[in-house]
Amino acid sequence: MSTRANDTERPIVLIVDDDEQVRIALQELMLSVGLDAMCFASPRELLESEPSDRPGCLVLDVRMPGASGLDLQLQLAAKGVSKPIVFLTGHGDIPMSVQAMKAGAIDFLTKPFRDQTLLDAVALAIEKDIGQRAIAQRAKQYIDRYRTLTQRERQVMREVARGRLNKQIAFDLGIKEITVKLHRGNLMRKMNAISVGELIRAWEALPGDLRL
Numbered sequence: 001m002s003t004r005a006n007d008t009e010r011p012i013v014l015i016v017d018d019d020e021q022v023r024i025a026l027q028e029l030m031l032s033v034g035l036d037a038m039c040f041a042s043p044r045e046l047l048e049s050e051p052s053d054r055p056g057c058l059v060l061d062v063r064m065p066g067a068s069g070l071d072l073q074l075q076l077a078a079k080g081v082s083k084p085i086v087f088l089t090g091h092g093d094i095p096m097s098v099q100a101m102k103a104g105a106i107d108f109l110t111k112p113f114r115d116q117t118l119l120d121a122v123a124l125a126i127e128k129d130i131g132q133r134a135i136a137q138r139a140k141q142y143i144d145r146y147r148t149l150t151q152r153e154r155q156v157m158r159e160v161a162r163g164r165l166n167k168q169i170a171f172d173l174g175i176k177e178i179t180v181k182l183h184r185g186n187l188m189r190k191m192n193a194i195s196v197g198e199l200i201r202a203w204e205a206l207p208g209d210l211r212l
Helices: 020-032 043-048 069-078 094-102 115-146 151-161 166-173 177-190 196-205
Strands: 012-016 036-040 056-061 085-089 107-110
Touching: 012 020, 012 043, 020 036, 020 115, 036 043, 043 069, 056 069, 056 115, 069 085, 069 094, 085 094, 085 115, 094 107, 107 115, 115 196, 151 166, 151 177, 151 196, 166 177
Parallel strands: 012 036, 012 056, 056 085, 085 107
Antiparallel strands: none
16 A cells, blocks of 8 residues: 555555455555555444545445344444445345445446446545535635634625515614625625625525524
8 A cells, every 4th residue: 555644645555454455455446546555354344543634535335244234324424434334245136225325325336247337436635535525625715714614794694695686684683784894895805705696695505503
C-alpha cells in the first residue's frame, strides 16, 4: 500500500473480506490502477481501526463469520459514516441485493466478476464520495460563517431566504427598512454571498436546528 502523509486527498479503497487470498488479490487489483488499498479481515477489524480521512470507498464481502457486510453497512451508517460501498458475494440473492442498495450501496457484484466491472464500480463510488465530501465541506463553511452573524442578521437572512422583501421584513421585525438593508448588506458580506440565490443556497445547506 502506498502511503504519503501529505497526500490526504489521494483516494483509498478499504477492503473487508475474511478470505486472505481474496483480500490480497483485490488489493493488487487496486494497486494495478494506481489506487491505494487497505485490507481488513473482518468488520470488527475495520471498526477498531482508524484509517485516515481520505476520499474513497469500501469493498465488502457480504458473508463473513460474525458480523456480515450488511451488518457493517448499518453500523457505519449509525456512526454517521457515509462512505460508498461496493458489495461482493458468492451467495447473492435478490432480497440481499435490494437491502444493500436501499441502504445506499453503489453496487452488488456476484463472484466471480470481471476485474473491470469491479474497477468501474469502485471508480463510481470514489466519484460519489468526492462529491459528498465537497458538499459537506461547503456546508461546514456555511455553518462557520453563519455562526458569525448576529441574532438580528440571522432573522433577516431567514426572511430573505423565504423570499420576503425588505419592507416586509422591516414590518415583521418592527424595524426600519433602512436597518434591514444594513443588516442584509452585513450578512451578505459575512456569508460571502454575492447574490440572493447564493444566500438561499447557503441557507438551505444549513442543518435544520440552525434554521429555527
